[in-house]
Amino acid sequence: MLTITQELNIDEKGNIKVSSALNEITCHEIDYSASPEKLKFYVKENSSSKLVKELDISANDVIYILNVTEYIDKLYDSLKGIEWRFKFQKSDAIINCAKFILDITNEKITEIVRQDSEYSLRKVIQYESGKEKPIYVRLSDQGFGIYKATLLLLWLSTLRPKLVLIDDFELALHPSLTRAFIKYLLNHLNCQLVIATHSLDVIDTIVDLYRCDGVIGPEDTQVIILKRDEADIVHIRHCDVHEVYVLTSAGHDIRKITELAGL
Numbered sequence: 001m002l003t004i005t006q007e008l009n010i011d012e013k014g015n016i017k018v019s020s021a022l023n024e025i026t027c028h029e030i031d032y033s034a035s036p037e038k039l040k041f042y043v044k045e046n047s048s049s050k051l052v053k054e055l056d057i058s059a060n061d062v063i064y065i066l067n068v069t070e071y072i073d074k075l076y077d078s079l080k081g082i083e084w085r086f087k088f089q090k091s092d093a094i095i096n097c098a099k100f101i102l103d104i105t106n107e108k109i110t111e112i113v114r115q116d117s118e119y120s121l122r123k124v125i126q127y128e129s130g131k132e133k134p135i136y137v138r139l140s141d142q143g144f145g146i147y148k149a150t151l152l153l154l155w156l157s158t159l160r161p162k163l164v165l166i167d168d169f170e171l172a173l174h175p176s177l178t179r180a181f182i183k184y185l186l187n188h189l190n191c192q193l194v195i196a197t198h199s200l201d202v203i204d205t206i207v208d209l210y211r212c213d214g215v216i217g218p219e220d221t222q223v224i225i226l227k228r229d230e231a232d233i234v235h236i237r238h239c240d241v242h243e244v245y246v247l248t249s250a251g252h253d254i255r256k257i258t259e260l261a262g263l
Helices: 069-078 082-089 093-105 144-159 175-188 200-213 241-249 254-260
Strands: 002-010 016-024 029-034 038-045 048-056 062-065 109-115 118-126 132-138 163-166 192-195 222-228 234-240
Touching: 062 144, 069 144, 093 109, 093 118, 093 144, 093 175, 109 132, 144 175, 175 192, 175 200, 200 241, 200 254, 222 241, 222 254, 234 241, 234 254, 241 254
Parallel strands: 062 163, 163 192
Antiparallel strands: 002 016, 029 038, 038 048, 109 118, 118 132, 222 234
16 A cells, blocks of 8 residues: 655754655554453454454553543452452552652651551641651542552552553643652653653653653653544654653644644
8 A cells, every 4th residue: 555654853943844755555453442451452454353462451460550530449449458468568569659648748658557448648747745646547538649649559569560551641640749650650660651641741741850850761761642633544653752852842732743743
């Protein structure tokens, strides 16, 4: 099949240039189905679909996170079992997650503890007399952003998966929590992280981690921009983190790169 491929070139000032090339390629349509247990990938040929890859998400190697309230609540319920309590005690997840909440809230959170069938944050209150007293605040009574982030970090820090896929990453996360969440994942989990997002806060965090912190680089971080046209065809543009830095520094909205290029 003949197709015209349009290539975007970005210079160091953030200027975008478009070049075209005529290529002969064979095109297959890729489809997938997802659930909390499995990811299945299909190749569509004519009127049939062929299963080409299946990932068992229930295994520890791959975790796919649906960002919906029902899924997060089910995750919380699953953590109440004896098996999970034993796993937490054998890992550093509880201590690290308590430090994560401390950094975000500036409250003296010392640990996450289990009381009856609930998980609570042990919070130290200091009175005017100088005396300190611990109180216990149920995790489920926190704002949804802290609740969601803490549950996911407890889960991921205990299971240590090799691949983590998170849909609508930014939901219920304010900018500082978004940044802290991403930094925690990069610093504490040795895994490949795939995030789907519409948020500029996520993009700004990625740029800052590259430009200021040096945590990530062009060799290990990529932004993939998807756009669906009127013919229901999805166009894909790959940018390394340096290209994203150049574009955002020039004042461009990375989410609108195809419009900027006039495509």
